Amino acid sequence: MTAIVDLRSDTVTQPTAAMRAAMFAAPLGDDVFGDDPSVNALQERVADMLGFEAALFMPTGTQSNLCGLMAHCQRGDEYIVGQSAHTYRYEGGGAAVLGSIQPQPLAQNASGQMALADIASAIKPDDCHFARTKLLCLENTWNGHPMPMDYLAEATTLARRHGLAAHLDGARLFNAAAASAGPGETVAAAARRIASHFDSVSVCFSKGLGAPIGSALCGSKELIARAHRVRKMTGGGMRQSGSLAAAADYALEHHLERLTDDHALAQRLARGLQGIAGLQVRSVQTNIVFLDIADGRGPDLLAFLKARSILATGLIGLRFVTHLNVDSVGIDRTIDAVTAFFGQGAEAAPTLAKPGASVY
Numbered sequence: 001m002t003a004i005v006d007l008r009s010d011t012v013t014q015p016t017a018a019m020r021a022a023m024f025a026a027p028l029g030d031d032v033f034g035d036d037p038s039v040n041a042l043q044e045r046v047a048d049m050l051g052f053e054a055a056l057f058m059p060t061g062t063q064s065n066l067c068g069l070m071a072h073c074q075r076g077d078e079y080i081v082g083q084s085a086h087t088y089r090y091e092g093g094g095a096a097v098l099g100s101i102q103p104q105p106l107a108q109n110a111s112g113q114m115a116l117a118d119i120a121s122a123i124k125p126d127d128c129h130f131a132r133t134k135l136l137c138l139e140n141t142w143n144g145h146p147m148p149m150d151y152l153a154e155a156t157t158l159a160r161r162h163g164l165a166a167h168l169d170g171a172r173l174f175n176a177a178a179a180s181a182g183p184g185e186t187v188a189a190a191a192r193r194i195a196s197h198f199d200s201v202s203v204c205f206s207k208g209l210g211a212p213i214g215s216a217l218c219g220s221k222e223l224i225a226r227a228h229r230v231r232k233m234t235g236g237g238m239r240q241s242g243s244l245a246a247a248a249d250y251a252l253e254h255h256l257e258r259l260t261d262d263h264a265l266a267q268r269l270a271r272g273l274q275g276i277a278g279l280q281v282r283s284v285q286t287n288i289v290f291l292d293i294a295d296g297r298g299p300d301l302l303a304f305l306k307a308r309s310i311l312a313t314g315l316i317g318l319r320f321v322t323h324l325n326v327d328s329v330g331i332d333r334t335i336d337a338v339t340a341f342f343g344q345g346a347e348a349a350p351t352l353a354k355p356g357a358s359v360y
């Protein structure tokens with residue numbers, strides 16, 4: 001049987017044997033009473049690592065972002081966010097639905113950045129006609145793009161000058177960190193440098209880090225106390241969740257520096273696909289490879305790959321994500337399969353399609 005190469009997302013990983021052993025061995029308690037030592041240890045570790053006073057373990061990144069937004073903003077407040085940011089577009093409108101917080105979405109460039117001038121002009125004056133603009137929300141990485149450090153500094157400084165707080169949706173913060181780390185700098189140190197621009201940061205353990213479940217929201221003690229109330233209200237008060245926290249803790253200990261392996265595999269895939277007539281590879285900086293191909297051929301390519309036990313997502317802009325359960329053999333099989341697909345004499349010189357919606 002051919003092994004499946006699952007490149008749909010970095011969420012598809014299986015916990016390693018060592019991670020499972022750490023989960024099995026984790027001391028447990030009732031976390032609603034604050035009694036779970038493994039949850040407490042994880043929260044301290046991640047807060048410490050990213051330079052915050054406190055952290056709160058959550059089942060998902062969606063809940064972590066929601067708790068962050070609702071801890072920053074009251075009913076009738078507003079947050080500024082990218083038009084295709086996860087916290088605006090891919091979280092069921094939770095901030096508006098559950099928090100009565102108005103999103104102010106802004107256009108993003110191809111790297112996910114909102115123009116500083118657009119941010120400045122979206123900040124409303126204190127006037128009864130307007131919602132109160134309270135928060136700037138950024139995302140890093142965005143569609144696999146790490147945000148430049150200068151941009152993070154400038155955008156958050158602008159926000160502060162207008163009295164706004166800044167939240168980072170850092171579902172893949174550690175991928176951004178691995179891509180942004182300077183010579184000799186650890187991934188953790190780079191992540192802390194990114195996080196230093198923000199009042200709160202949400203990170204996911206269930207993506208590139210390889211844990212089965214979990215996210216954390218980091219911030220001041222006061223902010224996390226407010227988020228704690230929202231987490232309970234939204235059904236996220238978990239009990240003996242320490243075995244899940246232990247998986248996340250294991251990942252922070254053992255899976256940070258290896259993210260560069262995923263990035264190298266993504267580069268290998270991008271290089272292998274470059275130059276195939278009929279497709280264009282977008283610039284790859286972390287573990288996500290996007291291909292633009294001729295209009296309408298996406299489903300055919302996906303089906304062709306699936307028949308060869310290779311899984312990817314997307315209809316127009318195809319997405320391949322590397323992670324700790326993929327290796328160079330799987331990547332080379334993928335390159336061969338895509339090459340074979342385009343070599344079967346399909347229509348020449350196709351027009352490039354618009355980038356498709358991202359799939360998380």
Ligand SMILES: *Cc1c(COP(=O)(O)O)cnc(C)c1O
Pocket residue numbers: 059060061062063065086087139141169171172204206215360
């Ligand atoms: C995956 C992701 C989230 C959170 O997703 P969950 O599936 O709820 O854990 C948030 N933001 C971004 C950018 C993501 O990629």
